[in-house]
Amino acid sequence: MNIKSKTNVVSWSFISIAVLMICVFYFYPMVQALILSFKSGTGTNLNFVGIDNYQRLLTDTTFLAALKNTFLYLIIQVPIMIILAMFISVLLNDKNLKLKGFFRTAIFLPAVTSLVAYSVIFKYLFGADGLINTALMNLHLITTPIQWITDPFWAKITIIIAITWRWTGYNMIFYLSALQNIDNSIYEAARIDGASSSRQFFSITVPLLKPIILFTSITSTIGTLQLFDEVMNITKGGPGNATMTLSQYIYNLSFKYTPDFGYAATVSYAIVILIVIFSILQFKLAGDKNG
């Protein structure tokens, strides 16, 4: 008993440092933010307003527009990116492929660029007189320049193209490493049984990649809900609020308008709640208790 409790104390004291750090730098601010989300006012003049902020969320057209945009990015961009990442990783995993290292690096490279830097470059590429428009015009695919950044529809497309470019390579790496862990003998057996390669893909590769699919879709979902840099730098949320995201709205509430940190905290809690809901949903859909 004595020895046991002693080891317990020693082991707990090791853990306590990490626990303390997490409490100080994660849980304490989280609790503070939760308290803040029940206050409202300008700058430092904050007063408790009960659930007023949460009621305001439901009628706030900017918040609802931002929510709608975020969902649109989520529903369209995440599946495209996941499928693309999986497809590319399967191609790159081909034993007969030459210059494998080169292709892998090239596709992963966007993931190491700074978010702001690539956003600025995209803004210029997709500008009214930008490279993309010039190229399309010279190829006679379009007659008038597409307003990639200032048209509500095309601005969304631009953002989706940008984040897909930036994050596909990143997700591909996870699939690639998972693919390399799949025993080749399984494919060999399938081939002997006469399974076509598409059959192999859907009946072997996809099921075995399931944990990774789950992981990448959850991280991508969270990433999309927190989307900020690209929108801030490429379209500033515009035109109007056609590309506004929740994170950018939080920024505007805190720094662009007369600061209302209380309501901004409420919006950030809305994101937290959404992330929790989506993660649970995805676990359930994946249907695997072990994840």
Added chain:
Amino acid sequence: MKKMMALLLASMMLLAACSSGNSGKTDGNGGTTGGDKGNEATKVTVWAWDANFNVKAMNLAKEAYAKDHSDVNVEIVENAQNDIVQRLNTGLSSGTTKGLPNIVLIEDYRAQSFMQAYPDAFYPITKNFKASDFAEYKLGPTSVNGENYGLPFDSGVAGVYVRTDYLEQAGYKVEDLQDITWNDYIEIGKKVKETTGKDWISLDPNDMGIIRMMIQSAGSWYLTADGKSADLAGNVALKEAFEVYKNMMDANIVKIHSDWSQYVANYNNGSVASVPTGNWFTASITAAEDQKGKWAIVPFPKLAGNAKSVHASNLGGSSWYVLNVDGKEKAAEFLGATFGSNVDLYQKLITDVGAIGTYKPAAEGEAYKAPNEFFGGQNIVSDFSKWTAEIPNVNYGMHTYAVEDIIVVEMQNYLNGKSIDQVLTDAQKQADAQIK
């Protein structure tokens, strides 16, 4: 069970640590503010944006002051405007003034928002300069309850920069544009587009600067006169401004840009013929030296249907504020002795920086009367000063940018066919929910 206990213990320790940390901070607040105490040379830190304009102007003030005040060491730090806003907000709301400057430049549209959100953070400088020497319209945004907190700096007085060569091709002279309404402006634009193929104006759908200028020319704003609530539904000036904006779009004379560099490029490469904007745009126009002699500046157009509308308005412009931290007295003295009273400094601001101040006595100086060769010998500074005196004084209130974002969205709806009254009513509803 044990685990739970340990966790509880840990979190309790943590809470204790946090709360004691908090009280320590408030205690030390008074003593730990910026500025070197007891030092022979007092350091005055200044934050400003735009190296070629505000920072350069501040440097001139620093030089002028250093001649007979060796005990004050002015340090100017350049930051982007967004960064300054963000740092002030985080600094002031955290309650610690450590790391904040003594003097900061704040845009007039935002000034009330800062002063009212952080009531004790700024130092009144009423006694350091004579407010009546400055343009009337600058005093509203820079003061609260009769106390002046900001020393008015540059004028955002607006005019229309026009390409005279394109105008001539379309059969117009600069004289024809001296007393026009927005409807005339659009008609001329159509003619220019027809004959030269050049667009008439470049607009960013996310920036309603042109709407703000139009309504201020009629003495109106997004907010009511007390600056507290939105004034959108039933605002006749705003309604007309919306209609003018739509007419411009429909007339096919607008080139769309989405950021500052595209905006400037549209003018520098000669693809757009006129710019209604603030006088600080002069530097960007004159950057295209091959266009020397091809530009002129004409008075801001009036709103045709609004009797109160005049040929003068404002866009942007900012003022210097002293933060309530150690060294505030020195900082206030410095501002008073330079931007607050130094006529020679204002002449230098014109010649070296191209910055037009709002200090009335300065207008008597030589630099204000010199013709500008780039604008075909037009005496642009004296024209701008004349218009500055006519700018209607409006209260920018605390929420200009919050309302602007609502206006931007509703403008898109209006352009897509929603009725103007519905647009303004909806905007009013949203603004009321947001501003409390």
